[in-house]
Amino acid sequence: MAPPHGMAEHISGPTRRSLLAGVAALGALGAAGCSRVATASTANGGDLLERLKAQGVVRLGIAGEIPFGYIDKDGELTGEAPELAKAVFKRLGVDRVQPVPTEFGSLIPGLKSQQFDVVSAGMYINPERCEQVIFSDPDYQMLDAFIVRKGNPKGLHNYKDIVEKKARFATGTGYAEIQYAVEAGYKESEILIVQDQVAGLNAVEAGRVDVFAGTALTTREVVKKSAKTESTKPFAPLVKGKPHVDGGGFAFRTGETKLRDAFNVELAKMKKSGELFRILAPFGFTKAEMTDMTAKELCGG
Structure with missing residues (x-):
């Protein structure tokens, strides 16, 4: 989860600063009176789902990244993952979702330390993360792309x-x-680490770097606002010499298998009915980014 050592420099443009300000303000309101969620028993698959039903609200860890999970200009929680979370948790008997903003690198530590109930940030599922948390099956698959000069x-x-x-x-x-x-x-040690795709776009436009790498979706969306840059054709990165396709999903604490499994049941129904695509499409997702991959496959199991 942690960024590499070396050039761990963070740069950002006005859009990112404005976004984080809105996220921080909403997060402060949501955290008032209680900085952590109540600890749930994880015996026999956990009782968190029952507790969430009783409370009527689930806390979602988000990272303020468009289009995955963010606070919009009206101060409302949105993004592909939060909108999907609203639909799934309503089916599970939990009517409200509450955002808990944090930096992307703090999502898994925050989940493990009870700062929120679920990570709802379109997080890629990979073996390293699977050693720390459990994942739902992915709700999308994604290739990589670059932001480069025109x-x-x-x-x-x-x-x-x-x-x-x-x-x-x-x-x-x-x-x-x-x-x-x-x-x-x-x-x-030579990689420049920035906060997000907006900061990456700024770095390419300013000539500080030649290229910024991100998901195909985030790169193609962010360059729409730029006259100086473009997004390259999506491609599959090589992992151990073989092309690799990523998938993103929701993360849960390791003992909460009942909640994860119930989430997966509803997710599968929504994939089959087409409701999942209808939720994700407004955020720039295409049918090519829908997937039948499983978390087990992506975890390397």
Whole structure:
């Protein structure tokens, strides 16, 4: 989860600052009077679902990343993961969701320390994270893409190109793209770590880096506001020499298997009916990003 050591520099533009200000304000209100959720028993699969039904509210850990989970300009919680969470938890008998904002790298520590009940941030499911938490099955799959200058002057289409052409490379805090670049041979100490895709866009526009790596969805959405940059064609990064497709889902504490399993049952119904795609489509997701992968597959089990 933690960003690599070395060039752990954080830069941000006005959009990101405004977003975080709104998130922080709403989070402060949500946390008033109680900084942590009540500890639930995890014996026999946990009793958190029953407790959430009784309370009528579930706390969602979000990271303020568009389009996955964020507070909009009207101060409302939205994004693909929170909107899906609203629908699933309503089916499970929990009518309200409450955002608990944090930085992306703090989502799993915050979940484990009872700061919120569920991570609802479109988090990629991978073996490292699966050692710390349990995941729902993914609600989407995703390829990578780059933000580059208009015309892609250095011809950067994958991580191998970045290494061979000695491009200055940036990605986000805690992003899976860090390890994909390292596996391709890029020195971890030379990676510029920024807060998010907006900061990455700013870095490319300003000429501080040649390329920013993120999900295909976030890169293609953020460059719509830029006259100086473009998003490259999506591609599958190599993991152990083989093309790898990521999938994102919800994270739960390790003992809460009853809640995770109940969540998966409703998620499967929504995939089959098409309701899942109807929820995700307004946030830029396409049918190509719908998936039947399982958390077990992505965890390497």
